[in-house]
Amino acid sequence: MGMKAVLGDITQEGVDAIVNAANESLLGGGGVDGAIHRAAGPELLAECRKLGGCPTGGAKATRGHRLGADWILHTVGPVWHDGSRQEDALLASCYRNCLKLAVGKGARSVAFPAISTGAYGFPAERAARIAHREVSEFLRTHPALEVRFVCFDRATFELYQRLLK
Numbered sequence: 192m193g194m195k196a197v198l199g200d201i202t203q204e205g206v207d208a209i210v211n212a213a214n215e216s217l218l219g220g221g222g223v224d225g226a227i228h229r230a231a232g233p234e235l236l237a238e239c240r241k242l243g244g245c246p247t248g249g250a251k252a253t254r255g256h257r258l259g260a261d262w263i264l265h266t267v268g269p270v271w272h273d274g275s276r277q278e279d280a281l282l283a284s285c286y287r288n289c290l291k292l293a294v295g296k297g298a299r300s301v302a303f304p305a306i307s308t309g310a311y312g313f314p315a316e317r318a319a320r321i322a323h324r325e326v327s328e329f330l331r332t333h334p335a336l337e338v339r340f341v342c343f344d345r346a347t348f349e350l351y352q353r354l355l356k
């Protein structure tokens with residue numbers, strides 16, 4: 192099915208699995224994490240409490256609760272420092288782990304936000320290149336999967352559109 196970029200709010204995407212850019216506690220936060228928790232309802236937090244957190248670069252699944260999606264894949268992106276603390280590798284690991292988890296759950300479509308590029312300060316273009324590279328690589332062995340990059344602002348959307356050309 193391949194990949195595409197869309198502009199919008201990830202909580203409104205009609206996909207089987209939505210990725211959350213969470214923090215290591217998995218107990219909610221600002222940005223896309225806050226939006227997902229608000230949309231999914233308090234049952235999401237209750238389920239997240241049972242997960243015992245998640246290390247940076249990892250991913251854990253919950254149900255979607257009040258979201259349209261069946262699954263929420265909570266991943267913890269790296270905080271950007273200066274690029275010397277494994278930030279690129281950890282971000283790549285987030286994408287790979289979410290894709291594996293999505294397939295493991297039987298999801299046929301998955302939506303990603305631009306992980307780490309908000310409060311965590313990862314440079315947007317560098318992050319988009321990593322996201323695009325990891326998803327392209329994964330789709331070679333899972334060609335039936337549909338991946339959407341959900342961009343919350345036009346600048347990010349234009350970045351992805353250029354990469355996808």
Ligand code: ADP
Nearest residue numbers: 200201212222223226305307308309310311343
């Ligand atoms: P992080 O802490 O991983 O940087 P943020 O939530 O602060 O996570 O930001 C990650 C990206 O998600 C940013 O590009 C931000 O603009 C975007 N974002 C925020 N809210 C939403 C939303 N509702 N849907 C899609 N993307 C969102």
